[in-house]
Amino acid sequence: MKAVRPKKNLGQHFLTDLGIAKAIADTVDACPDIPVLEIGPGMGVMTQFLVTKPRLVKAVEIDKESVAYLNETFPKLRENIIGNDFLRMDLNEIFDGKQFVLTGNYPYDISSQIFFKMLDYKELIPCCTGMIQREVALRIASAPGTKAYGILSVLIQAWYDVEYLFTVDETVFNPPPKVKSAVIRMTRNTVTDLGCDERLFKRVVKTVFNQRRKMLRVSLRQIFGGSASAEFYAQDIMTKRPEQLSVEQFVELTNIVEAEMKRLEI
Incomplete structure (x- = not known):
């Protein structure tokens, strides 16, 4: 099957470096023994490494062309490839109410919305990893008193410990984005009650x-x-x-x- 054409309206920038793809996939190992949900697998550059791990993997992809490609390329995953819009899904239904790791090469234009949704389902998602725009990653990981510190920083750090793992250059994507990317990991902290409304x-x-x-x-x-x-x-x-x-x-x-x-x- 021919390669999937990246679509500008979906914010698709396909990662082409297999070493980086494996490194991102391996970030889920910090939270073992639970299933993985990959958002926006595209042509499966990360998926190919996720499926080698001893755990259930599902992938949600809004692009019909990518879904067809994934079904043909990963026949063992066929029943676990969900053709849907992640932002509209009830995450309780994906793994029958069980916890899972969220990961992916997230579309830049909706990454903040993805993380706000993660917060809505924080009891289901003890770990979230993946690649986003470097500017957003710095914002999420920043400390009080810094220029990048803002809404995302506070709301995510209230419930998650954030690690900025590494930076990714523009040259390893097709098409290359105009900005650098970064890989982060967010792991649920011990807070069960904020102490306020x-x-x-x-x-x-x-x-x-x-x-x-x-x-x-x-x-x-x-x-x-x-x-x-x-x-x-x-x-x-x-x-x-x-x-x-x-x-x-x-x-x-x-x-x-x-x-x-x-x-x-x-």
Whole structure:
């Protein structure tokens, strides 16, 4: 069967270096003994190494041409190649509610959406590895006080330990992307309860980073308008900017916001 043509509308950049493909596939070994779900296998450059591992492997691919190629190239995987849109799937159904490792050479334009979905199913996904745009990888792995630290950093680091593993050059793809890529691994930490309302935590993080250069006492007005008390805005934490706060401080801030919301009966 002829090679699959990379499609710009799907953000496809097919990895051509087998050594790098194997290195990415091997990142799942840090979380052994559970199945693997590969997103966007394309022509199976990573898949060929994943299927040699002693565990169940499934692959989800939205491109019909790639699905046909994979079915012909990996006949043993035929029943485990899912022609679907990962972002629309109920992940409980893939391995009958059992935990699995998420991996892939993720499309750049939806990688953040993939990781937000991972967070929605964090109890099912103890480990997530793969390749993404280097800029996004740095954002996810960055520490408080750095320029890259933002929404993804906080929301993912609240639940996962993040490792930036290695950088990948543009030259090993067809077609070459305009940016460098990077391979990361995210492993669930020991947190089972944030210690605050999780939905409000997300809202607070997104709200303040939408005005990341402003102090919290300014950006939080998006939630309260003019209704919050002077005492609320006078607290020490309100003079900080969002990139200065650790995950633990965001938990503290969320509880402060919730207390004020309850006082105002919002």
